[in-house]
Amino acid sequence: MPPVYRLALPALCLSLILPCAFSVEAADPAPAAAEKPADEKPVERQPLLERSQEEAAALERKIPVQEQQQLQAGSDTFLALWKPANTADPKGAVIIIPGAGETVDWPQAIGPLRRQLPDAEWSSLSITLPDVQSDVIAPRIVEVTPPPKAPDAASKDSTTAAPIEQAAGGEAEVADKAIAETSDEQVKADAERIFARIDAAVAYAEQQSARSIVVLGHGTGAYWAARYLSERQPSQVEKFAMVAAQTPVAAKPGLAELTPTLKLPTADIFYKDKPLDRNAALERLQASKRLKGSAFSQVSLKALPGDSKAEQEQLVRRVRGWLNPQAAAN
Numbered sequence: 001m002p003p004v005y006r007l008a009l010p011a012l013c014l015s016l017i018l019p020c021a022f023s024v025e026a027a028d029p030a031p032a033a034a035e036k037p038a039d040e041k042p043v044e045r046q047p048l049l050e051r052s053q054e055e056a057a058a059l060e061r062k063i064p065v066q067e068q069q070q071l072q073a074g075s076d077t078f079l080a081l082w083k084p085a086n087t088a089d090p091k092g093a094v095i096i097i098p099g100a101g102e103t104v105d106w107p108q109a110i111g112p113l114r115r116q117l118p119d120a121e122w123s124s125l126s127i128t129l130p131d132v133q134s135d136v137i138a139p140r141i142v143e144v145t146p147p148p149k150a151p152d153a154a155s156k157d158s159t160t161a162a163p164i165e166q167a168a169g170g171e172a173e174v175a176d177k178a179i180a181e182t183s184d185e186q187v188k189a190d191a192e193r194i195f196a197r198i199d200a201a202v203a204y205a206e207q208q209s210a211r212s213i214v215v216l217g218h219g220t221g222a223y224w225a226a227r228y229l230s231e232r233q234p235s236q237v238e239k240f241a242m243v244a245a246q247t248p249v250a251a252k253p254g255l256a257e258l259t260p261t262l263k264l265p266t267a268d269i270f271y272k273d274k275p276l277d278r279n280a281a282l283e284r285l286q287a288s289k290r291l292k293g294s295a296f297s298q299v300s301l302k303a304l305p306g307d308s309k310a311e312q313e314q315l316v317r318r319v320r321g322w323l324n325p326q327a328a329a330n
Contacts, residue, residue, distance in 0.1 A: 050131040052078075055103050063105060071127070071204055073196035078128045079104060080201060081114060084208070085123045091324070092212030092238075093205040096126040097198065099219020099246065104128050109218040109243050112312040113319060120320040123210065127201045129221065130193045134186040134250045183250045194224045195232060202236050214323065216241040220248050226258045227251075233263065241267040241319065244277065245284075256283045265295040267322050269315070273303040 049057070056079040060068060069080045081104045084090070094117055098110045104126040105111045114124040198215070205213050213236050217225035222245035229240055240262060247254045259266060270281040281298060288296035299318050304311040 052103075052128055052131050056128050059103060059105055069125075069204065071197070071200045073193070073200040076130065076193065076197065078130075078197060078200075080125055080127045080204070081105060082204070082208075083114060083118045083124045085121050086118045087121045089121070090123055090211065091121045092214060093123040093125055093208060093210035094214045094216055094323070095198070095201045095205060096124060097215065097217040097221035097225045098126065098129060099217075099221040100132060100248065102219065102221070106218075107308075108312070109315060112316055113216065116316045117320070117323075120324060122214075122323055123205075123208065125201055125205055127197055129197065129224070130190070132190045132220075132248060134183055134190050134248065184252075187248075187251055191224070191227060191231075195228050198225070198228050199232075199234075202234060206236060212238050214239040214241065216243065216319070217245070218243045220246050223247050223251060223255055223258075226255060226262065229264065230258050230261045237264065239265045239267075239323075241269060241322065243269045243315065243319075244271060245280075255280070256287045259284050259296060260287045260291050260294065262296075266297070268296065268298045269318060269322075270298065270300060271303045272300040 060079065063081060067081050067083060069082050070077055071080050085093075094113070096104075096110055096114055098104065098106055102108075102110060105114070110126055114126045117124045202213060215225050215229065215237050217223070217240075222242035225240065226242065226245075228234075229237060242255075242259075245255055245268065259268070268281060268284055270277050272278050272281075278300075281300075285296070285298055288294045299322065301311075301314055301318065304314070
């Protein structure tokens with residue numbers, strides 16, 4: 001064999017052996033992958049907390065532990081703050097229901113009332129409401145006026161413009177109807193969750209041997225409380241107070257329809273300086289006058305935007321006077 005071929009032969013053999021070695025090494029991890037348990041599942045993400053749950057968790061680090069109560073409503077566990085009355089003979093318990101975006105210790109109405117009512121011989125129990133989903137899918141309430149057409153375009157496209165506009169209008173109506181139906185269903189779902197929490201609060205107040213139970217709602221919390229009392233009519237609740245009441249965007253019926261149906265003494269506390277609140281309060285008052293034997297009363301307050309402390313003290317005094325009319329008279 002010539003010398004040239006004798007030198008080239010080892011290089012040729014090496015070039016054939018190396019790719020085979022690499023292919024074997026690459027194939028080695030396969031058996032390890034095959035040994036992975038077949039029943040192993042991918043790690044599931046924990047569901048995100050609701051905004052109300054996150055805020056409650058933050059409050060748990062600030063509020064004294066002895067005031068905190070974890071109440072159960074169906075599958076929901078929620079934070080409530082309990083302060084017993086500062087007397088050996090309490091008059092009862094006030095269940096305080098915050099409005100949308102408010103916590104169990106909100107600086108307007110909720111916190112001042114829950115902390116100071118015990119000095120008026122009433123225990124207080126403020127509760128956390130779940131996030132209301134119905135407001136997110138509320139139907140449209142504002143219609144946008146379409147821009148005017150150019151004269152020449154109107155003359156050229158007059159035969160096709162009307163059918164297109166009618167079709168677009170029909171699609172919008174169908175979409176709005178679907179949104180409204182979905183919103184109604186979500187309002188019912190929201191109501192059931194909220195009612196379950198108020199039920200749990202009433203049960204807790206009973207466990208504390210409350211002689212009388214009063215429900216007080218602030219903002220949209222007043223609406224949900226009124227709806228709860230109208231639909232459930234719990235015999236344990238003897239009085240109801242609304243403070244700066246508001247009806248959620250997607251909720252029906254409104255407060256003016258709900259309040260006359262309540263079969264217990266009801267106080268409607270509103271701020272007369274705010275035109276919208278004043279007009280809504282007047283509507284509720286007129287609706288109550290149409291019924292005989294109505295136990296509906298109103299208390300007007302003056303807003304003090306420059307002095308929040310004085311404004312909250314004014315509210316606490318009015319609520320205490322309504323709860324303890326004899327003491328207020330003296």
